[in-house]
Amino acid sequence: MAGAPPVRRAPLLVALAAVLPLLLLGGIVYLVLTRGPGAILTTPVPVERLDFERVAFRPKEIVVSVRNSGPQTIRIAHVIVNGALWNFAVSPGQEVPRLGRATLAIPYDWVEGEPYAVEVITGGGFKFGHEVEAAFLTPGPSREAFWAFALLGLYVGVIPVYLGLAWLPALRRLSRRGWGMLLGLTVGLLVFLGVDALAEALEVAQRVPSVFQGVGLITIGVLGSFLGLVAMTQRTLGATAKKSPLAVRLTLAYLIAAGIGLHNLGEGLAIGAAYVLGEIALGTLLVVGFMIHNITEGPAIVAPISRTTELRGFRLLLHVALLGLLGGGPTIVGSWLGGLVYSDPLAVLFLAIGAGAIFQVVHEIVKFMSRESEGGLGHPLNFAGFLAGLLLMYVTALFVAG
Secondary structure, three states: OOOOOOOOOOOHHHHHHHHHHHHHEEEEEEEEHHHHHHHHOOOOOOOOOEEEEEEEEEEEEEEEEEOOOOOOOOEEEEEEOOOOOOOOOOEEOOOOOOEEEEEEEEEEOOOOOOEEEEEEEOOOEEEEEEEEEOOOOOOOHHHHHHHHHHHHHHHHHHHHHHHOOOHHHHHOOHHHHHHHHHHHHHHHHHHHHHHHHHHHHHHHHHHOOHHOHHHHHHHHHHHHHHHHHHHHHHHHHHHOOOOHHHHHHHHHHHHHHHHHHHHHHHHHHHHHHHHHHHOOOOOHHHHHHHHHHHOOOHHHHHHHHOOOOOOOHHHHHHHHHHHHHHHOHHHHHHHHHHOOOOOOOHHHHHHHHHHHHHHHHHHHHHHHHHHHOOOOHHHHHHHHHHHHHHHHHHHHHHOOOO
């Protein structure tokens, strides 16, 4: 019937219908919390789960941080170091509630460079362990550690990006076809970085306590950063398109730098954490390997503005300096976070955010190529550049493999 009036209901009934499901849910949750899981089903054996978050080596002491990710409170009963029962002190107490964290201080005259296995036995008889490949004094929050990790980020992130930016004068001599191939190369570089960040996030997610849902963190990070940048670029690129082609190209260059910067934040976090946890020895060859791998990021950042003749002199140098800082600077911040306050869930989230940001930037470059270069990414030369970018990143990644 056309023109039938809408059905009107009393506001009280509408409010009751909205609140009733929440009240019923609250009652069920209260029942489970007060009577235990046995109110629904019977668990024959209590399940306990303990995750190692950090193992630090202090002078004549091993400090272990663990978290209870199981469904119930557990009690830490014994500690074993390299197969032998050992004395320990635990704070805030031996009873660790669900999602609670405890710190174990183990007096132990450890030897630098030797491997150590630490195991914890709970009151329920469950055993949980963690192995360290090579023990060495863990840097704590201090001025020396602050500058040491800053230099680490500078060497593996900032310097390589600026070295790559130094190719800009040569890139500005490229023909239109060469420029299209360079954009294709940029897409290949970024796709490799995005997949690499996603793979690292999935690897770290396996160490995240199941209660924190590592895959869920990856989903939030990737989609959140991707869609957030989509919304931002629709406003920024839409506004700059009305100004000039130079503004569009500059905006795209800054988006590339931001995406690479978020990736380098996760990379710095992983490097700093690996150094602290004793999983890798950051010697000279490895630092050089990271520099070779990351130097390719510089040309990718300036690719959109490489054929722009309006930028020159001090203005060009200023933009290059800012782009390099945006792309490489986050590596230092990541090294600080990884070396001083490392957290597996935080690492997963940052790596996922970096992956999502890079994939969004790839999307914008491909759209830009379809407008500005002949044939877009599907042109044979541009596609050859794309494959060359993937291959270049693969070859340079061999220097940091392991």
